Amino acid sequence: MLTLRIFCAKLLFLLIISSLIAPNSFAANPVPAIQNMLAKPKVLCGRFDQTKHLVGMKKPLLSNGRFCVLAGKGVLWRTLQPFPNTLRLTRDEIVHFQGERVAMRLEAKQEPVVRMINSVLFSLLSGDLSQLESLFEVEGSADATTWKVNLKAREAALAKAIGTIALDGGAYVKNIQMNEASGDRTSIVFSDIKTGDTVITAEEAALF
């Protein structure tokens, strides 16, 4: 129930402490090449497997589920194992479902950062790096079919709080790796990615 609040608080914090962006000026910018490689479908769904290594814990925490990215609409993030719950992010709100029940709703009217959180998340999942460049320094490489980037927050306080984010993929994002300054690490692997109007289930589509 509090998950979403916490989640939002974190992203909120991310944005609160992010500030002062210097103009982007490094030579080998891989972003245009990556932008060309990405498929940018209207609807994209797939499976995710998440592994978290937390400070003070011996074993990693594993979870998995399904996600969908709908261009222009938002993101659906459904954790299935070990605790089922669903997160839906649209332009104007973040809603957390526990089964059918709305466990939490945060509206842009009430919290203006909602729109920014959602755009960052959408950019991360769809690999839209040009959008992320305002917040992060993007460094990386690209060959014909694959690419790899490291994101480092432009602002020192933000960098200290979130550490670094690494993304790699081809036509789609395949891996996200987050290394926090606190020592907690999270990696997400995306697989079974399908695109097109039919990949989203009726049950999922009903949420939009």
Place this chain on the structure above:
Amino acid sequence: MKYSVNFHKLQHWRWFLVWALVVSGLLAHNAYLWLGQRITPDTDILALLPVQERDPVLQQSFTHMVDAAQQRVMILIGAQEWEDSKKAAKAYTQVLAAHQDLFDITSLSEKTQGDWLAPFQQNRLALLTAQQREQLNTLDADAWANTALSKLYSAFSGPKLGAFQDDPFGTFDAWVQERAQETPVRPREGHLFVADATHQYILLPMTLVPPAFSLTAQEKVLPLLEQAAAAARASLGANANKIEIISTGVVLHAAAAGQQAHQEVSTIGVGSLIGIIVLMWMSFHSIKPITLILLSIGVGFLGALSVCLLLFDRIHLMTLVFGASLIGIAQDYGIYFLCHRLGASQVDSKTLLKQLVPGLLLTLACAIVGYLGLALTPFPGLRHMAVFSAVGLLFAWLTVVCWFPHLVQANTLKSGKLVARYNRLLGVFSAIKIFAQRSRSIWILAASLLVVSFYGVAQLGVNDDIRLLQTPPKHLVSDQIKFGKLLDAPTPVQYFLVRGASPEIVLQREETLKRALDPLIGQRVFSGYQAISNWVPSLKTQAENRALIERKLLDKEGPLKLIADKIEEDAEWQTKLSQHLLASNQTLTVENFFQSTASQATRHLWLGKIDNTYASIVAMKGLKYAEMQQLSKLATGMEGVQWVDKIAEISSVLGRYRHNMGWVLLGAYLLVFGLMLHRYRKDTWRTLAPAALASFFTLALLGISGQALQLFHVLALMLLLGIGVDYGIFMQEQNRHSTTKIDGGASTQSKHLAWLATGLSAASTLLSFGLLALSSTPALRAFGLTMLIGTALVWLIVPFFIHAKDN
């Protein structure tokens, strides 16, 4: 013999010379003030309000709230596209950046630098939202374990306030989020950002360097802001009209008020002067009377300025505006003398003056009695006006008495054609009077007039709204409203004042108050509150919160054990996590909160130590004015808590003084009656009746036209008494003069002279106060309108009360 003639001559000129000395002194003093010291009039409307002497803490809380806002200028620049907003804001700030002597632009990077969360992180276990405290008391260990587990496994718990082990149950996160919700403003790419449904705004907070009420600030700031706005629009090219710029700040209101007052000083003052000059020209066909009257008015003004500045060290622009209407009365003395000079060709000026002095003295005394009413109010501005006017009149009067007899000799004045025509009017009045005395219909007319008037007076409502004192331009008000809505800013004039013997007691009382307030948020009485205890709970609450977390969450058999079992960790992990959490056990105090940059937005709510008590403010957001009573009720009976409503307080002062002033007015009539009884005996009522009747009819007219009675109407009636009695005295004096001469022709002429003096002075009073009725300040408008109707009525009524025996 020769010696005695010279001595006599010297004595003759003595008063002239003494007064010449005084006037040179005035000139020197004024030159020193305006040229040497370069004094400028006050424009701060608050300077006109009564000083709250009874309660220093209350007074200080108000100045504190006002001071916090006074130097601030806030600009919101919004467009539909964020990029456009950024572009426009950049252009805007570039213009202002060149004027660092005027604006200190608060830079965001300075604010966000440094870890603003540090003082709170040291004390995580003591900070809980009200909702969480309730959940800790109601939810069981399973529920809390589930909360922590779902947080553990949640997607994207990537960027966060700290590691999982720092805040496993998310209590601190929730508290920080609640604090962040106190303002809708968010940093975004180095800007302060706020949005509504259509626009994305950038907030530019600035601090004004020169004092907001100084003339420099007002003259330079407005054009510069306009220039910056133009630059911002220009930066967007074709989209220039899609941008929205909202400006707020005390300086904008001050500048608008200053501009308005400046304009009115020139329209009312200059208009009044031109009116008088034209009148005099038409009556006397000579420059001399005009220059003489201007001389008396000028000396009056210089004297008023000198004395006011000596007494109060400052002068308010409103005093000058009001003082501009002084011209209307200051001329009476000169006119009265000159009109009589016009008639009494065979008498020398000195003898003439001797004849006129008793009447002149009475008119002065009565006018000053009228102004005394103003001095009885607790408003510093009104007191200044009273002193300014009374002194001005005295100086004008003395100029007439000391100088005029020497400057105007017999036969220097001739009357114009207008005078003859005007004097014929008096015959019309007499005819009406004679007709009326013979006819019974007059009684029917009088009776119906009385009935209508009583009806009108009964229609009078009352209005004591503070907005009477000043009306800001509409665009400033709408900007202010929009700004308040977007930023969800608290109102600076209505708040709770909390006091206690120590900071701890103040914080505890704030918490008691907040517990009582919380249910009212649900009832939509207001939308939220800002308080220091939101950030720094009392030590008592901090200890309670910590104990609650220890008992409910960190217990050996509690949620932590359930989590450990689920994720297959051992007892050692559990103990370690517990110890790690308990290690952040520093106490949060108001002092170390103030060291954090997070305190910048709320610091002004803490008043600190005032006379052995500590005090703070709980500020209200989104207050519904209709529901305000509930809040004042809430504070009664709550120890150390007081509801402060400055607007209601000022309105109640205005109301109280409107009421008291009514009695003062009646008292003044009695006083004036007493003053005149000695001279006029059984005819005394004739001098007062015109003013009294005119006042009554004026009230009736105001009532019929749907105006609400306010303090400024009553104050005008006070002045009307002064002016009305002048005319009454003029007309009665001619009666006395004519009784000393048996000559019937002289009697008619004397009556004509008095009637001329009344007419000239009434016409110019109408001109000056008529223009005051054009003022855009409601208070001055009410004052002017009352004088306009009242003076006209006195003028019309006065001829009916001339003693009848010469008919």
